[in-house]
Amino acid sequence: MTPYTPPTQDQLLAIRVNAGIDELARSEKFAAAEADLVEAIVAGVGEFAAGEFAPLNRVGDLEGATLENGVVRLPDGFKAAYDAYVEQGWNAIASPVEFGGQGLPFILSCNVLENLGAANMAFNLLPMLSVGAIEALEHHGSEAQQARYLPDLVSGRWSGTMNLTEPAAGSDVGALRATAEPITEGEHAGKYRIAGQKIYITWGDHELAENIIHLVLARLPDAPEGSRGISLFVVPKYHVNADGSLGPRNDLRPVSLEHKLGINASPTCVMSYGDNGECIGELVGEENRGLMAMFTMMNNARINVGNQGAQIAERATQQAIAFATERVQSARAGSPDKSPVAIIEHPDVRRMLLRMKSLTEGVRALLYYCAGQVDRGALGDEAAKARSEVLVPMLKAWGTDVGVEVAGIGIQVHGGMGFVEETGAAQHWRDSRIAPIYEGTNGIQAADLVTRKLGLDGGSAITLLFDDIAREAGDAPMLRDLAEQCGAVARWMQDEASLDDRLAGSVPFCTMAAVAVAGWQLLLQDRAVSEGKAPALAETKPVTVRFFLERIVPEARGLKAGAMAGADLLYTLPTEKLAV
Template identity: 60%
Template sequence: MLTYTPPIAEQRFVLQNIVKVDELSGHNVFADVTSDLVDAILEGAGQFAAGEFAPLNRVGDEVGSKWSPEGVTTPPGFKEAYGAYVEGGWGTLTGPTEYGGQGLPLSLSSVVMEDLGSANMAFSLIMMLSPAAVEALKHHGTEEQRRTWMPKLVTGEWNGTMNLTEPQAGSDVGALKTRAVPQGDGTYRIKGQKIFITFGEHDLTDNIVHLVLARTPDAPEGTRGISLFLVPKFRLNDDGTPGEFNDVRCVSIEHKMGIHASPTCVMSYGDRDDCVGWLVGEEQGGMRAMFTMMNNARLNVGLQGVSIAERATQAATRYARERVQSAKAGSASRESVRIIEHADVRRMLLRMKALTQAARALAYYAAGLTDRGQLGDADAQARVDLLTPLVKAYGTDVGVEVTSLGVQVHGGMGYIEETGAAQHYRDARISPIYEGTNGIQAADLVGRKLGLEGGAVLASLLSDMRAGAAGEAPLMALIEDCEAVAGHLATSSTDDRMAAAYPFLTLLSVAVCGWLMALQLRAAEREDGDSRFLAMKKAAARFYLDQVVPETRGLRAAAMAPAESLFGLDEEAFSA
């Protein structure tokens, strides 16, 4: 009931038919990406996640990480499993080859991250932000910083964190107060407090590399005055090993609804005025470097929604095939049957399958576009920029809906912790909040992304979607809805755009996913192979196109509605 089986056939199908991973191997950068290598990664990652991470999911939830003045202790078995992750080289897949990485496509690394997240979402969070730190140093760090810090970050021997949020600021990064004072020798003294720092302190690695947003003296207020600093837990000795403590402390960890094994830390920098940091990028260029990290993290968070949805779907399916209750409606026999024979349970299970597969296709598609962007395809990079808020928001919304359905399939037993269904829902619920709430993703979509290249990026996407939606009338109509709403928002007031942002994000997300499911449906109809897998693939795609797409069309009215209904009330009326 609490096990995990990697969905290898499904992952391979999406890589072949949506990512088109075979095309990547035609480029020198990814010349090593053979079908044998893809299969080895799929099989190996699934086996590792199921064997090493999945058995620790329950103890991670029940025991959790523990804080003491000496530091944070992770649950039993975590240190050994993390060591196996490092030893297996799983963190090196996409890392630059010159710093110890394998230089493989993000789309292959996404499979690994999905498996790890499905097996143990809370534990997998330590693997999520280190690649973001690598990306920040790769694009904004000095060569000395890259040589010094990236090799250990790439392997996972050290982990990276992202320090943005402060108690008084929340999502308003421009309101941060952490200070960085230059010392005249290229270093800065860092002083301040950060909250909600994932794996900011733990016992899994012998050093932690914090990337910290702070404000230098006399820097302008708001986001323009922010800089990014590399602040390790331990400064390095001349031989590169961890040495002197760097006055970085975790003063507490949060007591959370879920992801108990992931220590969410309150970090204090410079309590003794002895915290040293190094500038990453230009002074007052912190926001640009931060978005390099954030965009990488947002794609991984969207993938977390897929991960936890997959785990919940597997658990619900197993339970439904075992649980015997009530006779089937309309049957002459009054003998109780397994609940998977009841129509409403099948509806929920098929919805869980369809939503999970659609979100996976979207996340993998964005990863494949990122890979093509790395190869110099500017159009692919522009499209992934447009899709990033969709991947993060829709992927995590799917994770919450599917895990909630998982509880429902279990019935009363879903509300009992022993089945594991409740943990899936509790763990999933954070993902629409962190790395920029889904409302912020929607605001980014309508405020910045719709206007990319004067609207040409969206127009190109919609054109491709129309070509792939031929013969699917509801999907074609939904695409037309997206175009109509986008045109309307282009001339709307700021209030009207912000009021429409979330319904429009969902509208566009479902349209893109519908297109990707239609492509998969056609591919499944052409393929020979595992008849059970192909039957489920066709059924899930058909369900998404016939039920999820039409129901979403109702959001057009919400996305076209003016903001007057939201702002016409005095705020006191909300307490009435």
């Protein structure tokens, strides 16, 4: 497996052009995000990720996490790398200043996670979940809970998880059966006894952090059925004393670790709560409003999972280019010199590598544009907040689809050696394949886009986005046409299509929309480079943008028919015939 080289210049370009960090730095809230500091953070975390996280990627895949006598163990080196991560303050970048954070834009938190995840996707899931837990408690926790839990979560001394899924309740979270019984007497009066089992809990148990703060969805007695009857509870691995010190262990444990296709160094746990009837938790927010509170964490996580598409695509692309540069095979077609050349000289390999690079840069551009809208929303810009909500399902779905595609192309570039585990190319694909599934499958993201997000601001939130792209497309006619087609599909879905028709066309529409936004943001990058704003990219960026606009955008234009085909054909065959 090749080393990780941080794409610092491309990240800085996306942070400046797509996220607009210079404009954000003019606000009082983000005044500290000056250019010199931004450059230092991006370069510094890239160097850290390459030096500390990347060397553990392969050993983590080969050895994985293990459960020994109730204790989750990680390979040698993980503890030291995590301690260094905490010591250098990378976990605190965008967290609230009052709890020890640096209060910088969410954009920079995304950059920290991008570098760490490209270096080691499985390891990066640990800080990624903590970031979401911090946000959930920041928005929904009581002052006492924030004071008790946030300082150590922000520093990274403690880590966080979210516990939704149960054996009989997957994407339908409303079907969960974990319970929370109020405690009326004794030292835990006012708290709750939590009981139940959760599955697929990422980094649900480990020894790298001093404590683990679980956010658990459960039902109170006599709660309404379905999602309306779910409450959120904070359940620490170790009880926290009044002075902030750690007390005895709570009544919770990892029952087993899932044996997965990839991300082997991420302990995905089956967690059991209250085996002895003494698992103590605290209510977060209001009773029966837990799913709303958890959505704060889930929305953050969906952006960060979309980020994983950029992460794994970047790492797979770097590895494929390195292999194609070194692998010598066959003469260049039509060349009078019949000497074998590196395969990077062959046209189809060039096509694959340019596709990998342009798709990776497209996801990165979309990521930072979305993150910039989130930060503007935090400053009170309601239009930006609505736009970020529209962008999240596009980023999560298309971004992770791209991660899988690019990792798959990377295997193809390696040829037979890509199918051999020793090269490491297969690990990128295996690691990437979970991303379109967790935090809401990509089908669920597309459904969200054509239901809740299609109606935001009376439908204008999404149509104004496509209007902006069409207006700014300039000398990119295919991009302008794609934006106009997206607008036409959106209006058809809003005005004419049935719910079944919208859902049937949701995935192709989501892809069309995401490609349109990514192409737009790449075009803005290209214009900035032509103005001399990123000299290091003056040769490469125009080519990758042109490839995206001339090869990727036309593919997306071809999805309109599928987006508007309706649902009738899907139900032509009775279920019993389809199952034959």
